[in-house]
Amino acid sequence: GAVVSQHPSWVICKSGTSVKIECRSLDFQATTMFWYRQFPKQSLMLMATSNEGSKATYEQGVEKDKFLINHASLTLSTLTVTSAHPEDSSFYICSARDLGGHSGADTQYFGPGTRLTVL
Amino acid sequence: GQNIDQPTEMTATEGAIVQINCTYQTSGFNGLFWYQQHAGEAPTFLSYNVLDGLEEKGRFSSFLSRSKGYSYLLLKELQMKDSASYLCAVLLDTGRRALTFGSGTRLQVQP
Numbered sequence: 001g002a003v004v005s006q007h008p009s010w011v012i013c014k015s016g017t018s019v020k021i022e023c024r025s026l027d028f029q030a031t032t033m034f035w036y037r038q039f040p041k042q043s044l045m046l047m048a049t050s051n052e053g054s055k056a057t058y059e060q061g062v063e064k065d066k067f068l069i070n071h072a073s074l075t076l077s078t079l080t081v082t083s084a085h086p087e088d089s090s091f092y093i094c095s096a097r098d099l100g101g102h103s104g105a106d107t108q109y110f111g112p113g114t115r116l117t118v119l
Numbered sequence: 120g121q122n123i124d125q126p127t128e129m130t131a132t133e134g135a136i137v138q139i140n141c142t143y144q145t146s147g148f149n150g151l152f153w154y155q156q157h158a159g160e161a162p163t164f165l166s167y168n169v170l171d172g173l174e175e176k177g178r179f180s181s182f183l184s185r186s187k188g189y190s191y192l193l194l195k196e197l198q199m200k201d202s203a204s205y206l207c208a209v210l211l212d213t214g215r216r217a218l219t220f221g222s223g224t225r226l227q228v229q230p
Binding site for chain 1: 152154159160161162163164167206216217218219220221222223
């Protein structure tokens with residue numbers, strides 16, 4: 001089946017530093033990837049849509065200068081949390097859109113997530 | 120705004136059947152997904168419905184009624200490992216294909 005990886009799986013950093021999270025589609029090409037954030041016991045909230053070769057589309061309330069997204073190839077999107085603060089601590093999950101339809105539908109497959117803790 | 124409602128928590132017994140409901144009121148609709156999420160892990164795809172009716176896949180079935188804005192996920196022969204959160208998500212936009220998630224239902228399977 002379709003596999004999406006994320007790296008790192010967890011990261012602890014000091015306030016004010018920047019953290020880069022990678023999302024890769026391992027066995028399919030993804031022109032579109034999505035970045036979600038999930039706080040404890042809450043559902044996933046879409047942050048932005050990452051489009052290969054063009055600028056990302058951010059959801060209302062998400063600061064594009066703070067959450068930098070780059071989708072440089074058909075298999076890789078990166079999210080950089082710049083000048084991270086404790087309130088940015090969360091579970092960040094990416095998903096990739098598989099047009100090939102491993103499930104017979106235009107399905108999104110999720111990466112394993114990255115747990116960010118900002119001290 | 121978009122409203123996708125699910126019960127917060129449910130409890131069921133091993134070997135039994137449980138139905139998790141999802142109602143939605145959204146500005147668009149291009150399909151409904153169900154995902155399973157274990158604590159601390161990413162969601163895994165369970166089912167996709169875009170037409171009315173029942174989709175069966177092993178122990179899991181999903182039903183959709185577009186006219187009623189309603190879906191349910193049916194889990195049969197419950198196992199302890201089915202204890203997880205179940206997320207209902209609506210695909211609003213055929214262009215961007217981003218999913219809008221409900222708050223999720225935490226299912227606890229008891230012996």
